[in-house]
Amino acid sequence: MAGAIGAAAIATSLPDMPAVFLLPLVFLVGGMCGAIWGGIAGWLKARLSVNEILSTVMLNQIAIQLYLFLIRGPLIDPKEVSYGTGVPQTALIPEQIWLSRLIPGTRLHSGLIFALVLAVLVYVFLWRTSIGYRMRAVGAGPEAARYAGIKVEWYLVLAMALAGGMAGLAGVVEVTGVHHRALEGISAGYGFSGIVAALFGRLHPLGTIPAAVLFGALLLGADMMQRAVNIPAAMIMVIQGLVVLFVVSSDYFQSNTGSLARLKAKVFREKGDKEGGES
Known part of the structure; x- marks a missing residue:
């Protein structure tokens, strides 16, 4: 939301700026808006x-x-006001900064390449730099990281700001690549789907790529599935919930092997008692 509105605001306020300057500025402002919002949670x-x-x-x-x-008041499209329709949306951003289509006739745009490059950069940052190592150390064990001399509070704020910044960039891609304006319902719950994809990818930037493709295909095919075979589109939400349940439970049992052994023993004991009672 923050990235989308920031991108739309700066793009519509500078329509005559050359695209070579405006497009990077739009991404910068959108990312900063998201980073500020995420940084608040980190603080x-x-x-x-x-x-x-x-x-x-x-x-x-x-x-x-x-x-x-903002989209109903200060940033509403002037045409909506003059026509009296009042649709909550901003004016169209300049066409020269629309992201190009990778396949003509589809909605697949160059934002996909941007997302793939960003995922690789995040991997390099977290696994190949000292700052990324400290950040992962804080996430794995804050007290141990503090004992090692790492400024835990600073890295918490940094991690949340970076996460918010990337979410803001996703909002910029939605504006520049799909809707070409900020409008009501632009998010459609993508953030929560992203959390599920991250869990399915084992919280690894590169593992999240195929997971995101999988869940993107599920979300895209939900309505078509409902029309074709009468399976409710809400089934996708059920699948996402099951993914979260299985991932969290698998992590628990992997770290608590004794609990898994006790669960197996209890199941087989109850099964044996039941068979013994029937005989």
């Missing part, structure tokens, strides 16, 4: 120990309402 976690899940969910609601206020 709350670092300074006040506010759970990041709780703070981001609440900040999401604030962002949604602020976004709706």
Whole structure:
């Protein structure tokens, strides 16, 4: 939301700027808007120990309402006002910064290449730089990282700001590659689908790539599946929920092998008691 509205605002306010300057500026502003919003959650976690899940969910609601206020008020398309229709959306961004289509006649645009490059850069940053190593150390064990002399609070804010910045860039891609404006319902829950894809990819930037392709195909085919074979589109939400359940439970049992052994023993014991009672 923050990245999308930031991109639309800067693009519509500078329509005469050459595309070679405007497009990078749009991505920069959108990424910064997302980074600021994510950094707030990081600061709350670092300074006040506010759970990041709780703070981001609440900040999401604030962002949604602020976004709706802007596209219905200060940033609404002047044509909607003059025509009296009042559709909540901004004016179209300049056509010269629209992302090009990779396959004519489809919605597949060059934002896909941008996302793949970004995933590789994130991998290099986290696994091939000292800052990335410290950030992963803070995520794996904050107290151990603090004992090793790492500034845990600073890296918490940095991690959340970078995550918010990448979410902001996703909003920029939606504006420049798909809708070409900021409008109501632009997100459609993509952030939550991204969380599921990240879990399915084992929280690895490169593993997230095939996971994102898989869940993108599921989301895209949901409506077609409902029309073709009468399977509810909500089944995709069920699949996403099962993925989260299986990934979380598998991590738990891998780290607690004793619990898995006790569960197996209990299941087989109950099965044996049942068979013994029937005989």
